[in-house]
Amino acid sequence: MKASLGKIIFISISFFAFIFCTLGIVSSFIFGESLQQMLNSILHLRIYEPYVGGKIVSSIFDPMYDDTGSGTLVYPSHTTFAEGNLDLVLYTVHEPVFNAAWQDFNEYWQLDFEFRTGFKNADEPNYNKSIYVYIHLDGKIGGETKTLFEQAENISFSQDHPWHYALSIAGKEAAIFNSNREKIDLAEVVYSSDGKKIIVRIPLRKKELHCLYTVETMHHYVLVGAYSALDFGNILPIEKRKSRTSGGGLVSRFAPKVYDVLYEKDQSQMLSSWNEDDFELSILYPVKINMKNVQSRTPLISQAKIKEIKDEKKLLEALLYKQQSERIQNLKNASLDSELNERALLFLHTGNKKEAENQFKMLLEKDPNNPSYLAYIGSLESMKGENAAVIAAVDAVNKGYAYLDKAIQLTDGVLEKLKNGEASEAELLHRLNALLNRGGNSQAVPNSVFLKAAQGVQDYLEAAEIAHISGLQILEAQCYWDAAICLLLDDKKSEAGIWKREAARIFQQISESDLENYSLEERQEFLSLYLHLFEEGLAE
Template sequence: MKNLKPILSELKYTLKVIRIAFVCFFGIGMFFIFSSNLSDILGSVLRVNSAYTGGEIADDFIDDSAELMRYTVYKPVTNAHWQASADYWQLNLEYRNASEEKRKASIYIDIDSIDGGSTKALFNPETQINFSDHPWNYALYISDGTSKLYDSEGNFICNTEYYELNDRREIKNRIPLKDENLMRVLGSKETWHYIISDDADYSGESISALEVSMTSQKNSKVSKKEADEFVNRIKKEFAESIGKTKNTDSIEKRLAYYKEKLNENPDDYVSMACYGSALAEKGGESSVFKAVALVNEAYTYLDKAAELSFNKEGELDVLLNRASVSAAVPQGVFGKAECGAKDFMRSASLAEDKKLKAYCYVMAYECYMKCAKKTDAFIALQEAKKMVQ
């Protein structure tokens, strides 16, 4: 009988996945589907001038293992007369965690169309950094909620437009293109960037510059198409792996079943989550006003179930129920996409099956995209790809 234990355990796990997947694929009504599609259609039709958002992206550097997990260099913007600076160059830094303190960092930049440059650290001369490969022309110093630009001789050039977002996780720097020499970045083909943490100790070691092509333009439409194709493939493969066996029980029958289980044991968090999902599903088949009330009621059960199940057996069931509902309800109405993304990410860490893990990651990607957390979305997508390599 001992040899049967692994088989029974695997069977139990498979049945659990099938039960959870029902909510993922069949538990959402047409009201939510149409509402989400409407948001997608509006998003694809409306276009915002890139000058409002920093310009076109020249290059993106993402390191999901570091505290500074994303550095984005934009192409310079010109003639945006409705902005504070009509001509500017934007550089973004995005950190993994929020900060109660002001961020501090130095960015040394070599611009290929400018001759000369310095090989010495400007703000901390004792810091031993090898800039010999790409002597820098300008240095951006971020400190105390401001950023200032200096040239390679240490002369102050200007203050930049400095913005902190998302609990100081993200810093946007817009460098006004007023300095005559700096304006040569407009004709540059390449720039190189060194990002130095203010408290870093490099002990004489060299660091690599980030090379940015200022002329190549990323085809975001192609990238999005490839991402969407990958996401759809993973979702299809997961659906096929569990079998599309739709539960024929009516919503009312399932509500009555889980309600009875909760009457027997009010702390049965798995039944609590299933009851909440069924309420949300009922909302999907109701009028708009009733749907909002039912979904809000559903989350009282889903949230309590998630709290009770943390680090306990059955947490995966609970989180996938809440995550699936969060992914399905309209973001513009309920604002639950980030909650869904975090639930899917934790579900991926709890899951044993690689197909389920990949599915959770691509669903997290979709949720993060809905709430405009593109860096987190990219990281989730990369994790999904690791599961199928």
């Protein structure tokens, strides 16, 4: 399925790239965007950093989809656990704050945790995470290499970086301890409305914690387990088979009971380093935190390399245009619906929107509920807003979304069918075409007018999940990138950074042997994404 699915998808993807370059709709609404920019400049809006937790000194991204511990763990079967709940994706450390008169305690230190998914039901939130942060202060003697609570995480720590403080976050409660396992103070825990982000503020009113104001570097271990109010250290146990009261996938009694740890590389080898013969637990290694807000240098981006990528991309586009134009001629007398569909897509990619629309409308007359035809016609309708007056442009976009929303509605449930191994290739193609067309429109139209960016994020992330399951790496990475762009349009810079990093991580997994087997369409998409990543210092 992968080969044929990939071929058809990349024909579609070339179209989506074309949509993203259609700026006419955006320019039609330039007044709305300019008005917002003008207001911001007049008001000179600036956020006072202590109000939001202090200056950020470190943001560390953790790979997505690694919430299986050493590689075998599965979530408990309890309904409160949504897929991705325990998948840490970003850890943020702030400078300590003092003289914060608006706080219940005016001296504190803030740590932020962001996860791939949040509450399963935001109206009935479940606080199902147990998080431990073990902190080593560089230059401080002493420390501990065993966990805060015996038999909790089932792991040990590097002898080079024993911990001096341990922060325990159990559901909605938190406390900080010293290496003698004495509780120093309680901490404040705040969840975002969707449950994806957890903010913890540690009071610094106790003299024992005042060293955090002056320490220059430290090392952190961050571990994520499933919460239990009844088990050791509030960590839900792991058994061979999952149940409502335990996770599954246990392969050894020495295996760690954590689903994710903060580690920028593959964590599975580190978490599976236990030794049953010597009765040794897996050893965890920390990440370094610089507490003095040393600004990382902006990576030097080679303009020569950018030109090289652009030149290669331009050459491929010319070759692809020639190939597609020849194919259009070969399909001149086409009669089969599959050939007419291909011809419509080729017209679209070569810039002949009128002929593409004629072809798709003819196909839609034969098959009025075909999600792919509806999706393409929806995009074509929206593009009629290019260079149109504002009212006409709004009408065109709204008309387009009527088709796009119907395509989405007709393909709802395909992702779940794919996860259960029940989705057909045709169903996958229809769902992807619906998601990517609507996502492309949501990215292209001005968010200040239509408020579609958030919808675009969801469409792209679902498309990325389908691509992930189907093994389509370029499509997965491109969808993460486009989700990030939509998040930026919605003023969510932190989340955008997460998905850009994930796009880069997936992109870097593509091997030279993969590239050798790529079609022109695939190579074009590869270079387009490569250019985006390289320009932001996320690819070499």
